[in-house]
Amino acid sequence: MADAKRSFLEPAVLARLLPLPLHARHAMLGSVSGKHRSPVRGSSLEFAQYRKYVPGDDTRRLDWRTWGRSDRFYIKEFEADTNLRLCLLIDTSGSMAFGPAGATRFDYARKLAATLAYLAAKQGDAVGLWSLAKSAVEIPAKRGAAHLGIVLDQMAGIEPVGRATLLESLHDAAEKIRQRALVVILSDLFVPPAELKSAIQHLRFRKHDVVAFHLLDQNELDFDFDQPARFIDMEGGDPVLADPSLIARNYRRAVREYLAELDEVVRATGMDYHRVKMHERYDDVLVRFLLGRTPKRSAQ
Amino acid sequence: MTFLAPALLAALPLAALPVIIHLIHLYRRRQVKWAAMMFLLAAQRMNKGLSRLRQILILALRVLAVAAILFVMTRPLAGGWLGIMGGAPDTVMILLDRSASMEQQNTATGVSKRVAGLRNLAKAINDAVGTRSRLVLIDSALGKPQPIEKADALLDLPQTEATETEADIPALLQGALDYITTNKTGRTDVWLLSDLQRSDWDAASGRWETLRGAFATLQGVRFHLLCYPQPAQDDLGVSVDRVTRRETSDKAELLLDLRVTRHADHPQPIETPLRFAVDGTTTTIKAALKENQLVMQAYAIPIDKATKRGWGRVELPADAYPANNVFYFVFDDPPPLRSVIVSDDEAQSGPLKAALSAAADPARKYEATVFTSSHAAEIPWDDAALIVWQAPIPKADDVLARQLLAFAAAGRTLLFLPPDTPDNAEIFGLRWSGWEEGAGGKPQPVEWWRNDDDLLANTRDGAALPMGALEVSRRCGIAGEGVPLARVAGRGTLLTRSTAAPGGNVYFLGTLPGPGASSLARDGVVMFALLHRALNEGARTLGKAQQRFASASALGSDAARWQPVDKKGDAVASGSLPLRAGIVTSGDQIIALNRPPGEDQPETLSTTDLNGLFAGLDFRVLTDNLEDGRALTSEVWRTFLIAMALALVGEALLCMPPRREIAPREKKNGAPEELAPETADTAA
Numbered sequence: 001m002a003d004a005k006r007s008f009l010e011p012a013v014l015a016r017l018l019p020l021p022l023h024a025r026h027a028m029l030g031s032v033s034g035k036h037r038s039p040v041r042g043s044s045l046e047f048a049q050y051r052k053y054v055p056g057d058d059t060r061r062l063d064w065r066t067w068g069r070s071d072r073f074y075i076k077e078f079e080a081d082t083n084l085r086l087c088l089l090i091d092t093s094g095s096m097a098f099g100p101a102g103a104t105r106f107d108y109a110r111k112l113a114a115t116l117a118y119l120a121a122k123q124g125d126a127v128g129l130w131s132l133a134k135s136a137v138e139i140p141a142k143r144g145a146a147h148l149g150i151v152l153d154q155m156a157g158i159e160p161v162g163r164a165t166l167l168e169s170l171h172d173a174a175e176k177i178r179q180r181a182l183v184v185i186l187s188d189l190f191v192p193p194a195e196l197k198s199a200i201q202h203l204r205f206r207k208h209d210v211v212a213f214h215l216l217d218q219n220e221l222d223f224d225f226d227q228p229a230r231f232i233d234m235e236g237g238d239p240v241l242a243d244p245s246l247i248a249r250n251y252r253r254a255v256r257e258y259l260a261e262l263d264e265v266v267r268a269t270g271m272d273y274h275r276v277k278m279h280e281r282y283d284d285v286l287v288r289f290l291l292g293r294t295p296k297r298s299a300q
Numbered sequence: 301m302t303f304l305a306p307a308l309l310a311a312l313p314l315a316a317l318p319v320i321i322h323l324i325h326l327y328r329r330r331q332v333k334w335a336a337m338m339f340l341l342a343a344q345r346m347n348k349g350l351s352r353l354r355q356i357l358i359l360a361l362r363v364l365a366v367a368a369i370l371f372v373m374t375r376p377l378a379g380g381w382l383g384i385m386g387g388a389p390d391t392v393m394i395l396l397d398r399s400a401s402m403e404q405q406n407t408a409t410g411v412s413k414r415v416a417g418l419r420n421l422a423k424a425i426n427d428a429v430g431t432r433s434r435l436v437l438i439d440s441a442l443g444k445p446q447p448i449e450k451a452d453a454l455l456d457l458p459q460t461e462a463t464e465t466e467a468d469i470p471a472l473l474q475g476a477l478d479y480i481t482t483n484k485t486g487r488t489d490v491w492l493l494s495d496l497q498r499s500d501w502d503a504a505s506g507r508w509e510t511l512r513g514a515f516a517t518l519q520g521v522r523f524h525l526l527c528y529p530q531p532a533q534d535d536l537g538v539s540v541d542r543v544t545r546r547e548t549s550d551k552a553e554l555l556l557d558l559r560v561t562r563h564a565d566h567p568q569p570i571e572t573p574l575r576f577a578v579d580g581t582t583t584t585i586k587a588a589l590k591e592n593q594l595v596m597q598a599y600a601i602p603i604d605k606a607t608k609r610g611w612g613r614v615e616l617p618a619d620a621y622p623a624n625n626v627f628y629f630v631f632d633d634p635p636p637l638r639s640v641i642v643s644d645d646e647a648q649s650g651p652l653k654a655a656l657s658a659a660a661d662p663a664r665k666y667e668a669t670v671f672t673s674s675h676a677a678e679i680p681w682d683d684a685a686l687i688v689w690q691a692p693i694p695k696a697d698d699v700l701a702r703q704l705l706a707f708a709a710a711g712r713t714l715l716f717l718p719p720d721t722p723d724n725a726e727i728f729g730l731r732w733s734g735w736e737e738g739a740g741g742k743p744q745p746v747e748w749w750r751n752d753d754d755l756l757a758n759t760r761d762g763a764a765l766p767m768g769a770l771e772v773s774r775r776c777g778i779a780g781e782g783v784p785l786a787r788v789a790g791r792g793t794l795l796t797r798s799t800a801a802p803g804g805n806v807y808f809l810g811t812l813p814g815p816g817a818s819s820l821a822r823d824g825v826v827m828f829a830l831l832h833r834a835l836n837e838g839a840r841t842l843g844k845a846q847q848r849f850a851s852a853s854a855l856g857s858d859a860a861r862w863q864p865v866d867k868k869g870d871a872v873a874s875g876s877l878p879l880r881a882g883i884v885t886s887g888d889q890i891i892a893l894n895r896p897p898g899e900d901q902p903e904t905l906s907t908t909d910l911n912g913l914f915a916g917l918d919f920r921v922l923t924d925n926l927e928d929g930r931a932l933t934s935e936v937w938r939t940f941l942i943a944m945a946l947a948l949v950g951e952a953l954l955c956m957p958p959r960r961e962i963a964p965r966e967k968k969n970g971a972p973e974e975l976a977p978e979t980a981d982t983a984a
């Protein structure tokens with residue numbers, strides 16, 4: 001962690017966040033036991049439900065007290081706890097390089113992703129990494145400190161360049177991540193919300209718990225320029241000559257409409273959406289995220 | 301347009317500076333790396349049309365502002381209307397409509413259309429051509445070309461003074477055409493100053509086609525029509541149709557048939573004072589107008605029994621058109637209505653004499669005398685009001701022909717009836733072409749006649765003459781140019797009025813009243829009305845007290861012998877006397893001069909009519925109104941300065957950045973408000 005390549009992991013932040021567990025909102029199918037709810041009934045201490053006895057069931061799991069009260073046979077089932085797969089999907093298109101050197105959107109996304117990876121690995125969960133670009137980095141989720149090191153090393157080597165292939169990459173990831181996972185998307189989401197909806201629905205169809213960190217710069221929302229300028233597309237498109245005094249109003253209108261449509265997509269897909277402005281401290285964002293995912297009973 | 305500093309026009313390309321600066325800026329814009337291009341492109345799509353238009357407008361206004369500054373520095377002359385005037389022509393002809401309607405005034409300034417037009421014209425000519433062009437004036441009242449030294453003199457010339465005449469615009473243009481062709485005027489600008497009054501322009505006349513054709517063959521003739529078509533609002537006019545002196549055993553009085561007219565789009569009932577002045581005695585009454593016209597029949601004004609002859613006037617209060625606020629009249633014992641019938645056929649002359657001897661007005665004396673053609677030399681030319689000529693037309697070089705011409709020129713009436721054996725002799729542009737029998741010997745009915753005017757007009761109460769009942773068994777054809785007044789079936793002309801008679805009333809009737817030719821004598825009514833109307837027309841110039849319309853020929857060739865009796869203003873030169881309304885006397889003769897009735901008609905030519913009249917010619921219409929005190933030419937730098945200022949203000953408005961939207965409020969935890977919903981969920 002002291003390695004300069006892993007400067008995006010800050011010990012102080014990790015120390016602050018380690019007490020907060022990372023929970024999945026949906027049941028996970030893990031390979032080993034862990035902290036997360038499984039769809040398969042297991043032998044944990046947490047009661048799940050009663051069901052009628054059918055021949056073949058283990059008679060040791062009959063609830064005699066219920067038999068005594070109702071003269072009927074019921075099997076008592078308990079939750080099964082398992083580990084989760086945390087799949088970090090980082091947008092590595094050119095637009096992620098927006099921002100001052102050392103504090104670009106990608107730097108911000110990398111800090112979020114690395115911290116989450118570290119937290120997940122620390123609680124025994126598997127961590128994987130996907131870059132949402134043509135030259136894709138695909139590291140399937142695995143457990144273990146060694147694997148975490150691979151993930152962090154890969155993360156340190158990625159440079160945001162080229163055109164966005166966010167939608168294709170999300171569909172691709174939905175197909176490739178076979179088992180239920182906590183899919184965390186870190187992106188500027190500069191794609192039409194209607195198309196994004198289809199990609200998110202694809203992920204949700206595969207039973208993944210989808211989290212999106214929508215990273216935006218305040219200037220991208222305000223378009224606060226006072227001089228005409230030539231705007232260079234960071235993803236390699238044609239430059240645009242624009243006079244902000246003429247188009248600022250419509251720019252803001254377009255942003256408002258986009259955000260409203262995005263809110264609709266969030267409501268329709270049920271994903272865990274976090275609009276993050278890059279002037280916020282990333283550890284605050286993670287605190288809000290982790291607390292928001294803590295089950296209520298745990299909070300109590 | 302002319303410039304006092306034309307050399308500075310060479311700097312006009314500097315007007316392109318804003319465009320050049322804009323292009324330089326375009327290539328020097330700073331570059332910004334931008335990620336959220338989708339919003340930028342969407343905003344540009346939304347803004348595309350408006351943005352481009354705004355940018356073009358801003359550039360155009362900047363160019364306009366610079367161009368305006370440059371124009372100011374060149375000190376442009378003219379502008380307004382005369383910006384269209386090119387270099388100085390060789391000759392500038394000024395055709396002036398001096399009709400009474402040109403005296404319509406701006407009530408605030410008292411400036412008439414004539415004066416305003418002349419002022420503008422003088423200034424325009426001074427500014428634009430100075431003394432480089434020969435100036436010639438032709439006015440509608442006198443019609444004679446008058447070279448003038450300088451344009452400033454226009455308002456001081458007797459040829460530009462006010463008159464109460466009517467104008468004949470085609471004749472005015474004909475005068476200009478004659479002058480141009482006779483004097484080889486070179487490049488000529490013809491300025492025509494008129495109020496476009498329809499009655500003066502005679503747009504339906506065939507003369508226009510001839511004029512157009514003639515002017516089209518001339519090179520370098522341009523027309524500038526300076527028009528003042530604005531009608532006088534709520535103008536009141538008065539005219540007297542008839543004055544009769546009536547005397548009974550105990551009193552004498554004048555009976556006036558008069559008419560008060562008003563030109564208002566939505567007439568409201570009003571009362572207006574009407575002032576009568578007879579022999580120095582004035583009476584004022586209040587006339588109530590419910591609509592646009594008030595007709596007063598036989599309005600009685602008491603006079604002294606001893607006053608057998610005299611004059612008077614009817615006046616209305618002053619308004620924007622003063623020329624029609626007063627009408628002069630004279631009265632006298634009416635002269636006997638003498639008519640002469642020249643005929644060798646007693647069967648024809650008998651009914652004519654009977655009709656002309658019968659009194660249509662019991663107060664007047666009627667006399668009719670029949671002469672055979674061989675005794676035509678004995679006709680009392682001076683006393684007769686009407687001559688009915690049913691004899692061969694005298695040859696052109698015959699004394700009789702000259703006497704007939706003089707008779708018509710004196711304003712009397714001539715009615716030609718066909719002789720038994722017509723020949724080819726022509727008089728007043730008309731001749732007989734030979735007798736024609738009706739088809740199958742059947743009498744022909746009258747198919748059409750003009751019932752709005754002239755001899756066959758409807759009666760005063762609007763009833764038509766029984767022309768339809770008239771039967772024409774024999775008709776003599778009429779050849780030549782005239783205005784048809786009646787036609788029989790088959791479009792054969794029955795009655796026509798000569799257009800070649802100078803001031804007189806000359807008619808050709810293509811049938812005879814006697815049996816075998818028509819039912820005129822048998823039915824009687826039409827013949828009686830026709831003959832007595834012709835007689836009354838001819839009698840207008842008889843007697844010692846006469847009503848005439850102001851015109852150059854109103855007092856005959858010797859105007860100097862006439863003196864005005866009603867001197868209300870400056871002394872009027874004898875040359876102008878027949879052109880002004882008023883009372884003039886000479887010996888025991890007294891004449892009331894008034895404006896012609898056409899001058900009371902407010903209808904003006906439309907632009908379409910004007911375009912039609914000057915079609916094919918190089919002409920421009922400049923419309924002015926009395927309320928506009930602008931000169932035709934002036935230094936117009938102020939206009940350009942205003943244009944520049946407006947352009948700069950417009951540019952500033954267009955460049956003004958839109959109002960900034962309110963920045964999102966920060967919440968207590970530091971998150972912007974628009975993140976609040978998600979933040980709240982997360983926190984929960």
